Amino acid sequence: MGDKSDVLQGTLDLMVLQTLDAMGPLHGYGLARRIEQISEDVLQLNQGTIYASLLRLQQRRWISAAWGTSDNNRKAKFYAITKSGRRQLAAETDNWVRIAGVMGRMLRLPAED
Amino acid sequence: MWTAFLVLLSRCRAVFFGGRLDRDLDDELQAHLAMLTEDNIRRGLAPDEAARQAHLRLGGVAQIEEHHRDARGLPLLETTMQDVRYALRTFRKNRAYTAVAIATLAIGIGAGTTVYTLASAVLLRPLPYGEPGALVRIFETNPLKHWTRNIASPANYADWKAQATSFTDIAAYEQFNSVGSGTADVFLTGFGEPQALKSLGVTGNLFHVLGAQPLLGRTFTDEETFEGKARVVVLSYGVWQGAFAGDPAVVGRTINLSGRTTTIVGVMPRDFFFPGRDVQIWVPVAYSPNIFVRSRRPHWLGVVARRKAGVSLAQAQQEMDRIARDLERRYPDTNTQMGVRLENFHSSLAFEPRPALLMLSGAVGVLFLIVCANLASLQLGRAAVRTRELAIRRALGAGRGRLVRQLLTESLVLSVAGGAMGFALVAAARIVLLRFAGTVVPFFADLRLDRSVLAIDAVLSLAAPLLFGVLPALASSAADGVSERTATSSRDTSWTRSALVAAEVALSIVLVVGAVLLVRSLLRLQGVDPGFNPEHVVAFTVSLPPARYPGPEDRLRAFDAIEQQLRQQPGVQAVGASSTIALRGYTWTGDSTVEGRAATDYERELRHNSITPDYFRAMGIRLLAGRHLDERDRIGQPPVTIVNEALARRYFRGQDAVGRRITFGRPQDNTPWITIVGVVANEKQDGMDKEAQPAAYQSIRQAMQPSMTFAVRSTLEPDAAIAAARPRVWAVDKDLALTSVTTLDAVVDESLGDQRFRTVLLSAFAGVALFLAALGIYGVLAYFVSQRSRELGIRLALGAHPSTLFRLVVGQGLRPVVVGAVCGVAAALALTSLAQSLLFGIAAIDPPTYAVAILVLGASATCACALPARRAMRVDPIVALREE
Numbered sequence: 001m002g003d004k005s006d007v008l009q010g011t012l013d014l015m016v017l018q019t020l021d022a023m024g025p026l027h028g029y030g031l032a033r034r035i036e037q038i039s040e041d042v043l044q045l046n047q048g049t050i051y052a053s054l055l056r057l058q059q060r061r062w063i064s065a066a067w068g069t070s071d072n073n074r075k076a077k078f079y080a081i082t083k084s085g086r087r088q089l090a091a092e093t094d095n096w097v098r099i100a101g102v103m104g105r106m107l108r109l110p111a112e113d
Numbered sequence: 114m115w116t117a118f119l120v121l122l123s124r125c126r127a128v129f130f131g132g133r134l135d136r137d138l139d140d141e142l143q144a145h146l147a148m149l150t151e152d153n154i155r156r157g158l159a160p161d162e163a164a165r166q167a168h169l170r171l172g173g174v175a176q177i178e179e180h181h182r183d184a185r186g187l188p189l190l191e192t193t194m195q196d197v198r199y200a201l202r203t204f205r206k207n208r209a210y211t212a213v214a215i216a217t218l219a220i221g222i223g224a225g226t227t228v229y230t231l232a233s234a235v236l237l238r239p240l241p242y243g244e245p246g247a248l249v250r251i252f253e254t255n256p257l258k259h260w261t262r263n264i265a266s267p268a269n270y271a272d273w274k275a276q277a278t279s280f281t282d283i284a285a286y287e288q289f290n291s292v293g294s295g296t297a298d299v300f301l302t303g304f305g306e307p308q309a310l311k312s313l314g315v316t317g318n319l320f321h322v323l324g325a326q327p328l329l330g331r332t333f334t335d336e337e338t339f340e341g342k343a344r345v346v347v348l349s350y351g352v353w354q355g356a357f358a359g360d361p362a363v364v365g366r367t368i369n370l371s372g373r374t375t376t377i378v379g380v381m382p383r384d385f386f387f388p389g390r391d392v393q394i395w396v397p398v399a400y401s402p403n404i405f406v407r408s409r410r411p412h413w414l415g416v417v418a419r420r421k422a423g424v425s426l427a428q429a430q431q432e433m434d435r436i437a438r439d440l441e442r443r444y445p446d447t448n449t450q451m452g453v454r455l456e457n458f459h460s461s462l463a464f465e466p467r468p469a470l471l472m473l474s475g476a477v478g479v480l481f482l483i484v485c486a487n488l489a490s491l492q493l494g495r496a497a498v499r500t501r502e503l504a505i506r507r508a509l510g511a512g513r514g515r516l517v518r519q520l521l522t523e524s525l526v527l528s529v530a531g532g533a534m535g536f537a538l539v540a541a542a543r544i545v546l547l548r549f550a551g552t553v554v555p556f557f558a559d560l561r562l563d564r565s566v567l568a569i570d571a572v573l574s575l576a577a578p579l580l581f582g583v584l585p586a587l588a589s590s591a592a593d594g595v596s597e598r599t600a601t602s603s604r605d606t607s608w609t610r611s612a613l614v615a616a617e618v619a620l621s622i623v624l625v626v627g628a629v630l631l632v633r634s635l636l637r638l639q640g641v642d643p644g645f646n647p648e649h650v651v652a653f654t655v656s657l658p659p660a661r662y663p664g665p666e667d668r669l670r671a672f673d674a675i676e677q678q679l680r681q682q683p684g685v686q687a688v689g690a691s692s693t694i695a696l697r698g699y700t701w702t703g704d705s706t707v708e709g710r711a712a713t714d715y716e717r718e719l720r721h722n723s724i725t726p727d728y729f730r731a732m733g734i735r736l737l738a739g740r741h742l743d744e745r746d747r748i749g750q751p752p753v754t755i756v757n758e759a760l761a762r763r764y765f766r767g768q769d770a771v772g773r774r775i776t777f778g779r780p781q782d783n784t785p786w787i788t789i790v791g792v793v794a795n796e797k798q799d800g801m802d803k804e805a806q807p808a809a810y811q812s813i814r815q816a817m818q819p820s821m822t823f824a825v826r827s828t829l830e831p832d833a834a835i836a837a838a839r840p841r842v843w844a845v846d847k848d849l850a851l852t853s854v855t856t857l858d859a860v861v862d863e864s865l866g867d868q869r870f871r872t873v874l875l876s877a878f879a880g881v882a883l884f885l886a887a888l889g890i891y892g893v894l895a896y897f898v899s900q901r902s903r904e905l906g907i908r909l910a911l912g913a914h915p916s917t918l919f920r921l922v923v924g925q926g927l928r929p930v931v932v933g934a935v936c937g938v939a940a941a942l943a944l945t946s947l948a949q950s951l952l953f954g955i956a957a958i959d960p961p962t963y964a965v966a967i968l969v970l971g972a973s974a975t976c977a978c979a980l981p982a983r984r985a986m987r988v989d990p991i992v993a994l995r996e997e
Contacts, residue, residue, distance in 0.1 A: 028141060029148045047145070048172035051138070055184055059123040060116050072151070076144045077137070 196522035218531025221484030223538030243324020250461035271405035288415035330364035330379035496589030524582030532574025615933035622937025628879035644796035646733030647857035689728030739791030747814035760807035915986035926978035
């Protein structure tokens with residue numbers, strides 16, 4: 001594996017949902033920056049992939065989009081999490097925590113020899 | 114599930130807003146880049162470097178947009194639409210090619226759909242009866258009389274009905290011979306002008322057997338089969354709408370039908386017909402019960418039965434065979450060798466047109482294949498021209514599958530356009546068919562352009578690209594990059610095109626041979642002498658109502674008076690009348706014995722005619738021996754007859770028949786002897802293609818009939834002659850009607866109608882096939898010449914004579930033609946023998962026909978070769994050498 005961690009598709013979707021839930025409406029660049037900051041630059045996104053994720057979430061109506069103005073007065077598209085998006089986030093979070101727990105235990109298993 | 118639906122919904126919506134969404138995304142990504150660049154500058158990078166870094170972080174804008182488009186909409190649909198748009202643009206640039214391709218397809222699809230329309234109307238569309246599959250037609254057969262599908266005698270019918278257990282019931286209807294229908298003209302009076310209606314006599318149970326419900330009122334009861342009941346009639350929808358203006362209270366009304374008061378009891382639905390669409394009203398046969406007991410010798414009933422559930426046709430046939438053998442034992446006098454033949458009712462209606470329809474279906478299938486082969490060849494030719502374009506597309510990253518899809522889409526667009534035009538052709542063809550189709554479109558068939566016709570048109574439009582588009586698409590998409598754009602692929606292509614040309618030639622030969630066979634049959638038929646001279650003769654039938662003309666003397670007076678009246682018309686040369694007219698209507702046949710023959714050697718199918726003495730003169734039938742009939746041959750005088758040549762040949766072989774005696778009965782019947790006083794030439798009876806059968810003519814003074822057909826020979830034009838005849842008949846009795854008004858020319862013409870119809874249709878197919886094959890040959894050669902113009906130029910420059918080049922090109926072109934012709938002749942030999950029943954006077958394996966077919970094809974192929982070959986001769990060496 002390289003030094004930049006690859007991001008699984010589903011994982012990125014979950015990150016976007018969580019970020020929007022926590023931060024409120026954000027534009028694509030803001031989201032990418034935010035996710036990189038939180039990961040403390042462990043994740044070096046190819047920032048374009050964020051748009052694929054945003055399209056997927058939009059198609060499922062988990063987020064909504066609207067044009068607005070950014071802090072430095074630039075026209076940008078802002079994304080916000082929807083009600084069904086929050087439900088999805090809750091379900092996925094539970095799922096993720098459970099799997100993460102299992103994975104943690106699995107990887108700590110001593111080798112049998 | 115719900116989520117999947119939302120995604121689909123969103124994708125569908127995106128298809129329609131593609132342009133706006135593209136701009137949106139682009140704006141968004143530009144904003145992203147701008148913000149990223151600003152941040153980079155803030156971090157201390159130089160503006161150029163900041164922008165470069167921003168691009169690296171974001172990734173390729175084009176790729177993001179591409180991925181977005183795929184994930185956002187319905188890529189399959191969108192690229193297809195894109196291909197369609199591209200195809201349309203290409204076609205606009207190649208108008209000639211497109212027009213040829215679409216016209217070719219329109220002909221192929223249109224012809225296919227038209228023949229399907231015919232076949233479906235006659236063979237496929239279910240009859241408008243309850244469970245029509247269970248209906249069975251019952252014929253009588255008799256090897257002694259050469260009957261294979263004959264109408265039944267009333268007494269035999271009654272015995273079948275009483276004994277058979279395979280059927281729920283058996284019904285009958287009047288049918289006077291095995292070809293024509295048994296309709297009679299009746300006259301509806303009291304509603305404005307007297308109206309002639311085609312009426313059919315049926316047994317009371319007919320509608321129940323058919324499982325047909327009336328629209329209004331009721332149908333008949335079993336008791337109404339017999340005489341002595343109140344007169345009743347069931348109307349067809351057409352008559353109800355026409356003569357009675359759709360009056361909802363029509364049931365119960367009494368009307369006057371040919372002078373008899375009749376009560377309307379029911380109206381049938383619009384779709385109902387029986388047995389043909391020409392029948393307008395149905396009346397009970399109203400026979401005395403005696404007829405069903407005694408009438409075993411004369412045959413005049415069509416019989417239709419309904420099989421019980423679980424009884425197969427074969428089982429029913431077995432039972433009926435048993436009953437027929439039983440009747441043969443009980444009535445040896447009439448039923449010797451009398452058998453029974455069962456047929457599915459629908460098949461029995463379609464019996465006559467079926468061979469012609471199957472032949473046409475086969476021919477149109479062949480034509481369709483030729484159309485596809487031709488288009489495949491055209492496409493291959495064009496693909497060769499487009500190699501460059503395809504190579505570039507390939508280099509830009511289009512996969513082979515993608516290219517094949519694009520090419521197939523183009524084929525499909527062509528084909529759909531062709532299919533649409535083809536449908537217009539079908540609509541036009543339908544009108545022509547209805548006028549000229551003769552009995553290939555029998556009375557019961559309704560040529561409707563319904564959904565199934567549209568469906569077939571669509572299926573053919575979709576099938577065609579699979580046949581003509583796949584091969585060229587695969588071949589041309591194989592060309593990989595510019596380096597391979599040379600000899601190998603183009604050699605493969607031209608080999609394939611030659612093979613296609615050979616196939617086209619082979620298929621065309623089959624059609625041309627078929628067409629030539631039919632044309633030669635038709636010419637032979639047209640050359641047949643009908644035995645009478647049809648020019649300038651009009652004919653019409655006059656029936657005397659029995660109520661006002663009860664006895665033979667009354668009828669004789671009326672018929673004599675009519676003849677006298679007609680003779681006084683200026684321009685009239687001869688007037689005569691017969692109970693039967695050639696090639697039309699029915700005739701009574703019966704046993705007849707020649708004096709001095711053995712008890713078993715007698716004629717079982719002699720045709721009887723009653724005539725007025727001048728009949729032969731009016732018809733132009735030659736008297737070969739003896740004398741004509743005259744006024745003196747009447748009741749009270751010795752009975753005399755004139756026989757035709759067929760009878761004289763069969764029984765008197767060259768000896769003079771005049772003076773010999775025959776009787777209209779079997780040797781043991783003791784019927785009176787009749788002296789033969791003359792022999793006339795054969796007049797054709799059942800058709801121009803049928804041998805004349807033995808016939809005897811008696812004077813109406815000795816054998817009266819209630820209905821006579823008059824033949825009037827005059828110098829007038831037919832319309833004028835008929836117009837002049839009407840008042841003359843009305844001068845005798847103003848209530849008499851002239852029916853079956855026609856000219857003898859038209860009668861002869863109509864009897865050739867079927868043959869002409871299929872000949873014209875197949876010839877048209879063959880003509881189109883030839884043209885397409887020639888087009889295919891031309892296309893291949895034109896391409897050959899354009900590809901090798903350089904080589905040809907060099908040859909010319911080195912001193913080759915232009916005629917050498919001409920021969921080179923023509924030779925190249927004729928090679929696949931020869932191969933195709935050989936295969937085609939073999940296929941034609943195998944196939945046309947199937948069509949022997951459609952031919953007249955020639956065998957299917959007819960050397961002159963093959964010679965003509967090969968000659969015609971060779972000539973068109975040579976013409977197709979000559980044009981490109983001439984171009985090859987005119988290649989300018991300088992221009993050719995400079996070309997590349």
